[in-house]
Amino acid sequence: MNRQRNQRVRARLAWRVLAAVSLAAAAQAAAGAPVPFDDLGPPEPAFDxxxxxxxxxxxxxxxxxxxxxxxxxxxxxxxxxxxSIVARQIGAQNWVVASQAGSGNTLNATQRGTANTLVVQQNGAGNSVDATQNGTSLSARVTQNGSNNSVNLVQGGSNTGIQVIQSGNGARATVLTH
Structure with a gap:
């Protein structure tokens, strides 16, 4: 009973964090700008x-x-x-905001085009990311908190920005921009 209750509490918390971060990321992406790491923009996005x-x-x-x-x-x-999550996007002003809060984790995202934004937050267990972005005005933010961790991020293009934060356990990161 406690395990189910704890899982529901973690799920609600993860969803609230995801919603707050995603609204800010979407607002920046809608404006045609990558998400700067120190300013998440206005609280409500203009969904166009x-x-x-x-x-x-x-x-x-x-x-x-x-x-x-x-x-x-x-x-x-x-x-x-x-x-798990696999996301592929082709076009202009793409954004993916993903939150995973327990167990197996993993994300594999490919974005191609202009003004691509990727925001990933993972918490517990298997972790991993593996993202590829190609185009101009690229932005990626990855946060991982526990267990086996890993990140493998490749950005190809101009005007790129990456932030990776890992804490606890296996932590590995490979970042390549060209």
Whole structure:
């Protein structure tokens, strides 16, 4: 009973954090600018996108696969157990904001185009990221907190910015910009 209650509490907390961060990231992306790491912008975004997806998963197997073309936004949240997320975006002003809060974790995101923004927050267990961004005005922010960690991020293009924060356990990071 306590385990289920704790999982629900973690899921609600992760979703609130994800929502707050994503609104700020979406506002910046909508303005055509990458998310600066010290200023998350206004609290409410101007959604002017052809494709916006919001997915919230709580418990058990989890998994999301997403493929978008055009002007894209994806708000993805997972809490508990299997986790995973695969996101591909092609076009202008793409943004992915993802939160994973327990167990298997992993994310694999590819963005191609201009003004791409990626915000990932993972907390416990397997962790990993692996993101590739190609284009101009690229921005990536990754935060991982526990267990096996890892990040592998490649940005190709101009006007790029990356922030990686890892704490606890296995931590590895490879960042390449060209």
């Amino acid at each position: 996108y052809s494709n916006i997806v919001s997915v919230r998963q709580v418990g058990s197997g989890n998994a999301v696969s997403l493929d978008q073309a055009g002007r894209n936004g994806a708000l993805l949240g997972q809490a508990g157990y299997g986790n």
